[in-house]
Amino acid sequence: MSDTKTPKRGRPRQFDEEQALDAITTLFWQKGYSQTSVVDLVQASGIKKPSLYRVLGSKEEIFSRVLRRYLAARMSMFATLIDNSGPGVDGIHTFLSLMRDDVLSGTSQNGCLLVESSAELHGTTPGFTNFGSVYRSAVREQMQVLAGKAGGTNRQIESRSQLLTTWFLGLDLTVRGGGDEEEIDNSIDAMHGVVEAWGESPVAATA
């Protein structure tokens, strides 16, 4: 957990740690935690079992690390999408379009790893229990920024970001569950419809 850096003496490591974690992430992403065996990890990463345990820890520790890494990467991607989508209600529509491309692209084909893990493992393995709520909080934070683009009162922004959050989780579940392009487009179009109304009557309500 601490000696993951290159040492000064001894036989040099023959694998790249981050690269191995990428391969392992992909595997967990496809098969889930329970259905992925340590032997699978060995084959995917190219690291033999004892080295895997020494450098990356147990299966549970590896998965925990993978989830944290994944969360950071996903949120960064999310933030970039929001940044690139421009201001105003139009910006929200643009975001939805950008997100559609991402969801339909190869990398997100398996849906969200955290959604899968949250659904699969909540309440079973101590230590994995909180990842779901951590992920939802992170998404909600981003959605607050997004919803803020449409203006409105704080209460409106709060309510809209919550709607976006729950909706987004449902979309991710749809993707994970094998939803086809039409189904995904319908979901996103439905949200486009809701967002349109956010542009109307930008009057500041007091109550």
Added chain:
Amino acid sequence: MSDTKTPKRGRPRQFDEEQALDAITTLFWQKGYSQTSVVDLVQASGIKKPSLYRVLGSKEEIFSRVLRRYLAARMSMFATLIDNSGPGVDGIHTFLSLMRDDVLSGTSQNGCLLVESSAELHGTTPGFTNFGSVYRSAVREQMQVLAGKAGGTNRQIESRSQLLTTWFLGLDLTVRGGGDEEEIDNSIDAMHGVVEAWGESPVAATA
């Protein structure tokens, strides 16, 4: 798969099949498919392993049966809720309230079994791959009835029911992922806010 009924001769069965399936359902619901072992099923159902296999089939067959049973029960519950919620936009609000009670009640504490299974198993075990889309279709069908209460054009109803569907899946994922009462209330309140707008301007649009 065919001889599940009481025979005329032989030693009488000492367990109730439906009752056993109920216990098994609860178990899969809590722990998911992969994390539930056949030994767990034996303990929960009280049926010894050979009888379990003879009467209910393999773990995979049992789970498949459990999912079908669960789907039917859940959709029936859903329909009842919609029936009991009355007409109009008010009916949709009422439905959301009824659903809130159900989601926060003990029986739904683990979220939706089909959501969990869909997230956990899609793409891994052949035979479980389609349950996700079957569930989403079933939910959408119900949501069309629900959205219909607000009137509007066919396109509006279609879009609104799709929104309700995706949102509902997200809510279910939130519940499964350990969302607390506040988080769930926020999600439902956000949808209340959207539904309010469905009551305004009941003008039939032509395009």
Added chain:
DNA sequence: TACATTTAGAACCGATCGGTACTAAAGTGC
């Protein structure tokens, strides 16, 4: 060259996995 250090890799561990044979028990029909 000798040595300390770190890694690679084959072999191995007990436990548990899903699934079965086999035998005893408990009924019905004759």
Added chain:
DNA sequence: GCACTTTAGTACCGATCGGTTCTAAATGTA
């Protein structure tokens, strides 16, 4: 009573599970 049928339950199967031990190889330092 006896034959037949169906179930219950013990014991067992090979395979795989996550995790470790132990030795050889490869480096820097002295």
